[in-house]
Amino acid sequence: MPYSDKVVDHFENPRNVGSFAKDDTDVGTGIVGAPECGDVMKLQLKIVGDRIVDAKFKTFGCGSAIASSSYVTELVKGKTLAEAQDIKNVQIVEELALPPVKIHCSVLAEDAIKAAIADYRKRQDAEVGDPAAARS
Amino acid sequence: MQHDMIYMDNNATTRTDPRVVEAMLPWFTEKYGNAHSRNHAFGWEAEEAVETARASVAKAIGAEAREIIFTSGATESNNLAIKGVAEFLADKGNHLITSTIEHKCVSDSMKALERSGRQVTFIGVDREGRIDLAALEAAITDKTILISIMAANNEIGTVQDLAAIGKLCKSRGVLFHTDAAQLVGKQPIDVEALGIDLLSMSAHKIYGPKGVGALYIRRAKPRVRLVAQIDGGGQERGLRSGTLNVTGIVGFGKALEIAVAEMPNERARLRSLRDRFLTRIRERLDHIHLNGSLENRIEGNLNISFAFVEGESLLMSLKEVAVSSGSACTSSTLEPSHVMRAIGVGEELAHTSIRFGIGRFNTEAEVDRVVDMLADKVSRLREMSPLYEMVKDGVDLQSVKWSPH
Numbered sequence: 001m002p003y004s005d006k007v008v009d010h011f012e013n014p015r016n017v018g019s020f021a022k023d024d025t026d027v028g029t030g031i032v033g034a035p036e037c038g039d040v041m042k043l044q045l046k047i048v049g050d051r052i053v054d055a056k057f058k059t060f061g062c063g064s065a066i067a068s069s070s071y072v073t074e075l076v077k078g079k080t081l082a083e084a085q086d087i088k089n090v091q092i093v094e095e096l097a098l099p100p101v102k103i104h105c106s107v108l109a110e111d112a113i114k115a116a117i118a119d120y121r122k123r124q125d126a127e128v129g130d131p132a133a134a135r136s
Numbered sequence: 137m138q139h140d141m142i143y144m145d146n147n148a149t150t151r152t153d154p155r156v157v158e159a160m161l162p163w164f165t166e167k168y169g170n171a172h173s174r175n176h177a178f179g180w181e182a183e184e185a186v187e188t189a190r191a192s193v194a195k196a197i198g199a200e201a202r203e204i205i206f207t208s209g210a211t212e213s214n215n216l217a218i219k220g221v222a223e224f225l226a227d228k229g230n231h232l233i234t235s236t237i238e239h240k241c242v243s244d245s246m247k248a249l250e251r252s253g254r255q256v257t258f259i260g261v262d263r264e265g266r267i268d269l270a271a272l273e274a275a276i277t278d279k280t281i282l283i284s285i286m287a288a289n290n291e292i293g294t295v296q297d298l299a300a301i302g303k304l305c306k307s308r309g310v311l312f313h314t315d316a317a318q319l320v321g322k323q324p325i326d327v328e329a330l331g332i333d334l335l336s337m338s339a340h341k342i343y344g345p346k347g348v349g350a351l352y353i354r355r356a357k358p359r360v361r362l363v364a365q366i367d368g369g370g371q372e373r374g375l376r377s378g379t380l381n382v383t384g385i386v387g388f389g390k391a392l393e394i395a396v397a398e399m400p401n402e403r404a405r406l407r408s409l410r411d412r413f414l415t416r417i418r419e420r421l422d423h424i425h426l427n428g429s430l431e432n433r434i435e436g437n438l439n440i441s442f443a444f445v446e447g448e449s450l451l452m453s454l455k456e457v458a459v460s461s462g463s464a465c466t467s468s469t470l471e472p473s474h475v476m477r478a479i480g481v482g483e484e485l486a487h488t489s490i491r492f493g494i495g496r497f498n499t500e501a502e503v504d505r506v507v508d509m510l511a512d513k514v515s516r517l518r519e520m521s522p523l524y525e526m527v528k529d530g531v532d533l534q535s536v537k538w539s540p541h
């Protein structure tokens with residue numbers, strides 16, 4: 001299957017591969033997909049105030065899935081949570097010129113952003129609402 | 137094309153051996169007669185060449201020349217054998233049996249028959265890909281007319297116990313067809329000793345040209361009869377009309393002669409290359425699984441799952457190597473391999489499987505280079521894999537609640 005130059009570039013030089021400590025309160029972690037589907041994405045966002053200051057990913061999946069997550073880490077950096085929440089998979093499809101069979105890889109990346117934000121919010125709520133959780 | 141690439145996909149197709157090409161060349165430009173032209177020397181020499189090739193093909197499988205008809209390949213041979221027998225024996229029975237790991241040209245022929253009112257039973261296989269013989273026996277009814285079980289599998293290389301299947305078929309009076317596209321020319325096969333009634337072959341899997349193959353049809357004990365699926369000039373005893381592909385047939389005959397003559401040495405050489413591959417990759421990487429059977433296997437085939445690394449991404453990394461994957465992500469339908477499913481490899485491992493087809497033109501140096509690249513690329517992708525990270529952190533992946541989509 002021919003890949004677009006951008007997919008190849010992100011695949012060969014993936015941006016922001018790695019992990020933040022999961023328990024940091026300023027980190028939101030989204031893990032989406034399933035091994036039996038052939039794709040699992042882990043996206044982590046480091047958030048200060050209302051803004052994403054850093055992002056890291058690890059992905060088990062095809063080249064397009066890896067490229068989508070790599071691109072997303074660049075895309076979200078500097079965005080507010082509300083802006084990141086609004087990112088749509090078509091943006092990823094267009095940037096990477098993904099073929100139709102690979103659209104679900106971009107959907108997964110969109111889901112990963114939402115899951116990471118949701119995780120971050122949950123932690124913040126837990127911290128505010130449940131002092132015991134904040135201490136532990 | 138990229139000639140510095142290493143071709144290691146010899147179960148998909150093979151390079152035509154230069155000796156085969158050489159044998160074919162005159163039949164394009166000098167001896168271009170139609171083998172069915174009875175009134176001039178062009179026709180006679182073409183016919184003679186076809187008959188020489190027919191004898192070589194027959195000899196390679198322990199058959200007689202008149203039991204061989206030439207086709208365009210194993211796909212056509214399988215279609216003809218299965219549909220042709222079903223049609224001819226329509227009055228005798230309407231039940232056929234096959235396995236769950238057949239090539240699509242067999243399973244889809246069977247499904248076509250189902251649509252036209254026949255009953256088909258698909259027999260499962262064990263973890264190594266071998267047919268459950270007890271289930272096969274139990275599936276036979278007095279309406280069963282044909283059992284079609286492949287000789288060697290194209291994805292995992294598993295070789296079936298053909299003798300046992302042949303014996304069973306004989307004892308129950310059922311015809312036995314085998315798709316031997318992946319076995320003929322690689323391991324000995326004898327239709328008499330194994331009780332095979334119909335056998336499909338293809339030239340391009342054994343260093344012959346693409347687009348030519350043959351079907352063996354037993355002539356005695358029992359005499360097998362079929363209904364032709366292509367009508368026309370009545371060539372090949374009326375079973376396969378169409379002007380014979382003389383050039384291709386000459387190449388097929390030559391390819392089989394070479395394969396048979398070199399078989400003992402080549403088997404030993406491929407086996408040592410395969411063992412070297414496996415030993416070395418196991419030294420370099422953990423969490424790898426060999427799919428299929430080590431013993432009952434065509435020598436050149438290796439099918440390995442590299443856990444936590446999705447197959448397509450691995451293929452994409454292995455730019456300098458031509459191999460293939462059972463991962464769903466490489467197929468246009470996003471369906472994972474039916475063979476992986478049939479042998480009970482979990483979906484998550486099926487996504488990580490790569491097929492290596494080591495062949496006649498691969499060298500020890502190439503094997504070493506592929507192993508080096510593999511170890512390198514798998515390690516790199518595992519560094520990127522959330523699954524590998526979780527396993528290293530002691531997480532049991534089975535216990536995680538995933539979000540399948």
Ligand SMILES: Cc1ncc(COP(=O)(O)O)c(C=O)c1O
Pocket residue numbers: 147148208209210211212239241286288289290315317318337338339340347348349
């Ligand atoms: C087991 C098996 N059967 C049938 C075929 C089809 O053969 P052909 O390409 O000659 O039609 C193949 C190869 O693709 C094969 O591996």
Ligand code: FES
Pocket residue numbers: 037038039060061062063064065101102104105464465
């Ligand atoms: S992860 Fe399977 S197609 Fe992208």
